[in-house]
Amino acid sequence: MTFSARRIFAILQKDYKDLSRNLYVTTTLFMPLLMAALFGRMGMGTISSYYIVINMGFILVATYVQSALIAEEKEKNTLRGLMLSPASTMEIFCGKSLLSFIATAVVVTGSILLSNYNPRNMAVIAIALLLSAVFYVGLGTLIGLFTKSVMEASVVIVPVMLIFTSGSLLIPLIEKYPVLAVVEYMPNLQLLELADRVETGAGLGDTLLHLLVILAWVLVIHAVAAYVYKKRMVDE
Template structure:
């Protein structure tokens, strides 16, 4: 497939200008930083708490901002122009994800520095973070295509926030409610499990499950996103 860097870069620059001038959305990126700051000052130093801030960055920055960016294009009726332009579907989707990806990485680095989290194996953790960002951004794209307005997107993101960021905490109640075992399969829980196994001596076999599951989530959400995009394309056009 022939991707035009020039087009994707144009979309990135345009998104940056729109985003930085929209304070209502762009100020959200401060929330995970503030939370990270609180936790670091409270002096709690467990993996669970570190990942509270990290998972919150993912859902509030990656998913929410991506969702707003896409929903705004729809609300303002500009997505149609993009779809009718010579840009292809991958160019549009990648171009629209680039800004969120960059911001996510920046905020993630910021909150990790603030909480003082030091992973057992930095390289493996970075790869896991990158994969997770892709997953959360894709979910954001999917929700953005479903939401009709920016207003709606902040509501629609809430379930994702609770499920993926708060969800891992529910694993404390697994013994009482066996239904909650499902939480084990969430990408955010897998990320925490990965981090915990990295702290001790780990075998390569331990890495297979988290990476495999996160990748599986990415593939499922990507397929859904392309289906919804194509459907929107037929409806709107």
């Protein structure tokens, strides 16, 4: 079966129509922008504050919107029809992720501008943000596959948001509890550490390890999502 851009854009158009009808999900797109504008006016110009907003954008847009779109398909019993359509798994994944990815890019870019974040090396930050966006969309896909409705996805997203926006609070505990050292490899903390190093003059070579760790998260989350999706095809 050949890869079809037409099928991908057809899925994208359907998702756009579904999202535009869901006011509750759509309003979440504006929350990171409002927070960024507030932080910008308050002059909270620390790397940590910038990335609280950016990670909030990833969770509320890339993860929540993506999970809501897939959960809604399950709620309406249309995901099964999509699975049985001529579209391949890759086409369905690309099509179902495209709207969330575009919305994430717009919201995160707007948040950066509104919060007056000006990194010393925008190219490295852009690569890290791109990889992070792909990871969080994959996380949203996985949550959507496990939840049965938009409301259920809305509940699940709360602990996920706490984990990926406040994980840095666990760092001071690492010395006391070495088992928590794994927390340092979370994608949000790798992104924050990368951003800290960029501000000290680090370039692509100096931050390559952080980018590879985030890339590893991307590959793992999408591999797990693809496995769960194919299992759902058989089970249903």
